[in-house]
Amino acid sequence: MLRTVGSRGHSAARPSPAQGHTEAELSAAERRHVAGLMRINHCGEVCAQALYQGQALTARLPAVRRDMQQAAQEEIDHLVWCEQRLRELDSRASFLNPAWYGLSFALGAVAGAIGDEVSLGFVAATEERVCRHLRDHLQRLPEADRKSQLILQQMLEDEQRHGENALRAGGRDLPRAVKDAMSAVAQVMTSSSYRI
Numbered sequence: 139m140l141r142t143v144g145s146r147g148h149s150a151a152r153p154s155p156a157q158g159h160t161e162a163e164l165s166a167a168e169r170r171h172v173a174g175l176m177r178i179n180h181c182g183e184v185c186a187q188a189l190y191q192g193q194a195l196t197a198r199l200p201a202v203r204r205d206m207q208q209a210a211q212e213e214i215d216h217l218v219w220c221e222q223r224l225r226e227l228d229s230r231a232s233f234l235n236p237a238w239y240g241l242s243f244a245l246g247a248v249a250g251a252i253g254d255e256v257s258l259g260f261v262a263a264t265e266e267r268v269c270r271h272l273r274d275h276l277q278r279l280p281e282a283d284r285k286s287q288l289i290l291q292q293m294l295e296d297e298q299r300h301g302e303n304a305l306r307a308g309g310r311d312l313p314r315a316v317k318d319a320m321s322a323v324a325q326v327m328t329s330s331s332y333r334i
Contacts, residue, residue, distance in 0.1 A: 150218040151211070155292040156285035161226065168280045173229035174332040175275045176286060179293065180220035181232045181331040182268055185242040186213040189264065192246025193257045212296060219289045226285070232331040241323075258309030263317050265301030267324050269294055 164172065190213065224230060232238075249260040272294040279286050 150215040152215050154219045154222055155288035156219070156223065159285050159288065162280065162282035162284060164280060164283060168283070169227055169229075172279060172283055172286055173224060173227040175278060176220055176223045176227065177229065177232050178271070178328045178331045179275065179290065180217065180224060181235055181238055181327060182271065183213055183217040183220055184231075184235045185238050185327070186264075186268075187217065188239040188242035189246040189261075192243040192248075193250040193261070196247045196250030196257075212300070216293050216296065219293070223286060223289060233334050234327075234330055238327055238331075255308055255310040256312075258304040258307050259312045260309075261304035262301045262309045263312045263320055265297045265304070266317075267321060268297045269301070271324070271328065272297065 221231065246257075246260075249257040272290050276287060276290050276294070279290070
């Protein structure tokens with residue numbers, strides 16, 4: 139938890155997709171905008187770490203617990219890539235990350251305690267919302283910012299796979315009311331993390 143929230147101590151298993159690409163010449167306003175988007179994505183990865191860790195803690199089946207731990211490990215790459223990109227943009231992570239981590243951990247633990255089908259369904263529904271945000275961010279990035287585009291594109295591919303794997307492993311489709319509540323919470327997180 140401290141490594142995730144403190145942006146210290148994690149290392150990616152894969153190199154950043156942006157590695158070796160030249161930094162685009164962005165205006166000050168464009169840099170602030172890209173940093174805001176990357177701060178949202180970084181916050182999302184903090185939440186993903188917490189969610190998977192909470193679910194792994196309460197998962198009933200060992201195979202599901204292992205899958206949650208593996209997914210959390212893969213999400214570390216995204217976390218590190220977003221941290222690196224924020225530093226390149228002379229920016230920082232969200233000050234709200236500790237609160238979002240705590241909420242996500244609690245939600246993951248509750249979902250896992252209800253049952254593995256619900257827990258996996260929660261992963262699938264979460265990844266569906268994450269993919270929606272990533273597609274939106276890819277459209278909102280400045281055309282010249284190839285580095286951020288490459289990072290978000292790889293994240294999108296990975297997140298889609300995580301959601302599909304959760305459904306294949308037996309995840310239950312969650313009720314519309316639950317998905318709507320998740321979308322509302324995600325909206326609060328994204329709007330606050332863009333600046334704070």
